[in-house]
Amino acid sequence: MSNPKDVIVIQGGRVIDPASGIDGIRTVLLREGKVAAVAERVDVPAGARVVDARGRWVTPGFIDLHVHLREPGQEYKESVATGTRAAVAGGFTAVCAMPNTVPANDNTSVTELMLARAAAAGLARVYPIGAVTKGRKGEELAEYGELKAAGCVALSDDGSPVMSSALMRRALEYSRAFGLPIAVHEEDLHLVGKGVMNEGAAATRLGLKGVPAQAEDVMVLRDLSLLELTGGRLHLCHVSTAGSVRALREARRRGLPVTAEVTPHHLALTDEDVARSDYDPDFKMNPPLRTAEDVKALQEGLADGTIDAIATDHAPHSPEEKKLEFDAALNGVLGLETAFPVCLDLVRQGLLTERRLVEALTVGAARCFGLPGGTLAVGSPADVAVLDPTLAWVVDPMRGFSKSRNTPWKGRTLTGRCTHAFVGGRLVHEAGVAP
Amino acid sequence: MIGRHRHLIALEGLSREEILQVLDLAVSMKEVLSRPVKKVPSLRGKNVVNLFFETSTRTRSSFEIAAKVLSADSLNWTAAQSSTTKGETLLDTAKNLEAMRPDVLVVRHSASGAPNFLARHVGCSVVSAGDGAHEHPSQGLLDCFTLRERFGSLEGRTVAIVGDISHSRVARSDLHSLPKLGAKVRLCGPPTMIPQGIERLGATVHHDLRTAVEGVDAVIMLRIQHERIGDPLIPNTREYSKFWGLNARKAADWLKEDAVILHPGPINRGVELSSDVADGPRSVILDQVQNGVAVRMAILYLLAGGAGDDRAEKVSA
Numbered sequence: 001m002s003n004p005k006d007v008i009v010i011q012g013g014r015v016i017d018p019a020s021g022i023d024g025i026r027t028v029l030l031r032e033g034k035v036a037a038v039a040e041r042v043d044v045p046a047g048a049r050v051v052d053a054r055g056r057w058v059t060p061g062f063i064d065l066h067v068h069l070r071e072p073g074q075e076y077k078e079s080v081a082t083g084t085r086a087a088v089a090g091g092f093t094a095v096c097a098m099p100n101t102v103p104a105n106d107n108t109s110v111t112e113l114m115l116a117r118a119a120a121a122g123l124a125r126v127y128p129i130g131a132v133t134k135g136r137k138g139e140e141l142a143e144y145g146e147l148k149a150a151g152c153v154a155l156s157d158d159g160s161p162v163m164s165s166a167l168m169r170r171a172l173e174y175s176r177a178f179g180l181p182i183a184v185h186e187e188d189l190h191l192v193g194k195g196v197m198n199e200g201a202a203a204t205r206l207g208l209k210g211v212p213a214q215a216e217d218v219m220v221l222r223d224l225s226l227l228e229l230t231g232g233r234l235h236l237c238h239v240s241t242a243g244s245v246r247a248l249r250e251a252r253r254r255g256l257p258v259t260a261e262v263t264p265h266h267l268a269l270t271d272e273d274v275a276r277s278d279y280d281p282d283f284k285m286n287p288p289l290r291t292a293e294d295v296k297a298l299q300e301g302l303a304d305g306t307i308d309a310i311a312t313d314h315a316p317h318s319p320e321e322k323k324l325e326f327d328a329a330l331n332g333v334l335g336l337e338t339a340f341p342v343c344l345d346l347v348r349q350g351l352l353t354e355r356r357l358v359e360a361l362t363v364g365a366a367r368c369f370g371l372p373g374g375t376l377a378v379g380s381p382a383d384v385a386v387l388d389p390t391l392a393w394v395v396d397p398m399r400g401f402s403k404s405r406n407t408p409w410k411g412r413t414l415t416g417r418c419t420h421a422f423v424g425g426r427l428v429h430e431a432g433v434a435p
Numbered sequence: 436m437i438g439r440h441r442h443l444i445a446l447e448g449l450s451r452e453e454i455l456q457v458l459d460l461a462v463s464m465k466e467v468l469s470r471p472v473k474k475v476p477s478l479r480g481k482n483v484v485n486l487f488f489e490t491s492t493r494t495r496s497s498f499e500i501a502a503k504v505l506s507a508d509s510l511n512w513t514a515a516q517s518s519t520t521k522g523e524t525l526l527d528t529a530k531n532l533e534a535m536r537p538d539v540l541v542v543r544h545s546a547s548g549a550p551n552f553l554a555r556h557v558g559c560s561v562v563s564a565g566d567g568a569h570e571h572p573s574q575g576l577l578d579c580f581t582l583r584e585r586f587g588s589l590e591g592r593t594v595a596i597v598g599d600i601s602h603s604r605v606a607r608s609d610l611h612s613l614p615k616l617g618a619k620v621r622l623c624g625p626p627t628m629i630p631q632g633i634e635r636l637g638a639t640v641h642h643d644l645r646t647a648v649e650g651v652d653a654v655i656m657l658r659i660q661h662e663r664i665g666d667p668l669i670p671n672t673r674e675y676s677k678f679w680g681l682n683a684r685k686a687a688d689w690l691k692e693d694a695v696i697l698h699p700g701p702i703n704r705g706v707e708l709s710s711d712v713a714d715g716p717r718s719v720i721l722d723q724v725q726n727g728v729a730v731r732m733a734i735l736y737l738l739a740g741g742a743g744d745d746r747a748e749k750v751s752a
């Protein structure tokens with residue numbers, strides 16, 4: 001890989017940088033790990049590496065607010081190295097690592113380990129997310145101050161929602177001392193019961209136990225209500241229901257400090273796809289795929305800015321955990337390598353503008369957690385994605401960079417792919433070139 | 436093959452013609468069962484493995500007798516005796532059984548979709564003997580057979596299904612077959628037992644038993660499983676029985692003269708069905724059991740037989 005002191009010139013591409021309002025053919029100059037220039041004409045310095053980006057998009061490197069890197073503890077599914085390799089292959093130059101590791105990231109030693117592994121891998125930037133409660137058990141607050149000092153950018157108990165309203169209230173209050181957002185996986189576990197997919201006509205036909213949309217809605221409403229009492233910053237992870245979008249829109253209208261993300265799979269697939277898949281656990285995730293009406297509400301919410309960011313909820317699992325009865329298989333799907341083409345399809349369908357798509361993958365995400373990057377403004381870190389929006393490719397899970405293969409897009413032809421990714425001015429991914 | 440199908444996993448994907456193919460053949464099979472020597476050589480040298488991950492007496496015995504009458508060899512593999520308790524996956528169990536070269540794998544499993552999963556991964560034909568709350572196709576077919584035997588045709592008939600529809604694979608298989616034969620279906624039960632979106636399968640939904648059964652030709656009463664009480668779908672069996680159970684008085688007051696009562700068994704006497712109805716003149720519950728063998732013979736024959744179009748004649752000859 002190249003030296004960070006190298007000069008890189010990305011020529012002739014369509015630069016889409018919503019943060020600085022640029023959308024047009026520009027040349028981008030990267031020098032000493034920073035964006036040095038974005039202009040219609042840039043003189044190529046001697047010895048510079050030139051990337052021909054004609055016909056391609058040049059955007060800030062994508063930022064994923066929701067990734068499961070599985071290290072420490074579940075390295076058979078993924079590691080920081082393989083997860084960040086998959087990230088850069090998908091155009092993501094920064095990922096937020098969820099704390100449901102083993103042990104949980106509820107203390108600085110786990111945070112430090114994640115950061116050390118990320119530095120050793122030298123691929124995407126990793127921003128750890130600390131736990132809201134010790135061991136993610138929903139009983140006692142974790143040490144937010146220490147977690148922040150060690151490098152955590154947000155707090156979350158992710159898949160284990162804090163069911164106690166009293167504890168959630170205190171978490172929101174206490175987090176204010178450190179300015180850390182609390183990212184919530186909204187799910188009333190009593191309403192979920194043993195449900196494995198969205199409750200509705202598809203689940204009824206399949207005979208699978210359903211999870212009503214209200215399992216998410218009631219928790220979103222609870223936390224928005226608590227937020228009025230406590231202040232603090234709330235971030236809704238992977239919203240999946242029309243009810244969540246409605247509540248969010250209303251809360252934002254009233255100026256509550258809440259942000260939200262949505263996943264590519266919730267934007268593109270419905271519970272009818274579970275039926276069409278014939279009980280394929282690669283269509284099983286949490287929250288589950290919802291109805292066409294929910295998908296429409298999510299697309300609209302993303303388009304009008306009610307939802308800030310696209311996040312993948314990249315959740316690798318081994319075949320032993322997925323090649324099972326639907327009921328027995330674990331929740332979760334891969335997302336990093338397929339997010340861009342899946343979401344680009346919404347643009348092709350006229351549901352999303354190109355600018356809004358890039359915004360949700362870059363600066364929209366960065367703002368949720370107050371992260372650096374997400375822009376090509378001169379002086380910013382040289383985190384850049386070069387994307388071919390017309391390149392069609394067949395998803396072959398055996399050829400992905402993740403350790404795992406659990407993708408609902410397997411065998412599908414997707415259009416759009418990252419061809420180059422730069423982190424701090426270093427080329428960390430080039431399509432078709434072995435790492 | 437049943438029509439285009441190598442497996443019988445669900446009635447959802449079966450056409451009217453494919454359903455009739457099984458039912459028509461089952462008529463010949465039933466004749467075989469009435470002979471003094473109940474044995475035909477049709478499936479000699481074929482292996483049928485009954486792979487049961489859930490306890491079952493009726494369905495497993497029925498498949499076993501069906502295989503035996505057709506001279507197939509059958510093996511019962513139940514979860515209690517298998518390695519599943521030692522942590523073997525469903526796929527490994529299936530692959531091991533497949534290595535023993537069965538022609539048909541009859542599977543019952545508590546997980547919906549388990550037979551679909553097996554069918555994707557094994558080479559032999561897979562017959563579902565009930566999976567979770569998904570389907571119980573042979574039960575749906577034997578219900579159709581029993582009603583057809585009684586009424587000749589199901590065209591214009593109305594059937595009420597009463598009970599815990601949400602957990603019932605029988606109700607789903609009935610819903611995917613009876614309307615294809617021309618019958619209308621009404622579903623009845625407390626709202627907690629009616630799953631979301633079931634009306635999209637072409638049934639009307641009722642919560643009042645009287646209006647549900649008024650004017651119908653048949654009532655299929657479903658078993659109330661004790662684990663549902665306090666789930667909390669219903670407060671107790673006493674209240675359930677009072678509002679959704681059928682007894683001789685309600686049957687006499689509300690049902691048409693010639694309406695029949697079906698039940699997939701085993702009956703909770705005194706809960707969904709009183710003994711005077713279960714054992715009364717309207718009951719065709721034991722016909723269902725007998726017809727079940729004939730229908731399962733037809734299923735095994737079509738999937739393992741591999742004969743030409745004259746197969747029905749060959750059996751009855």
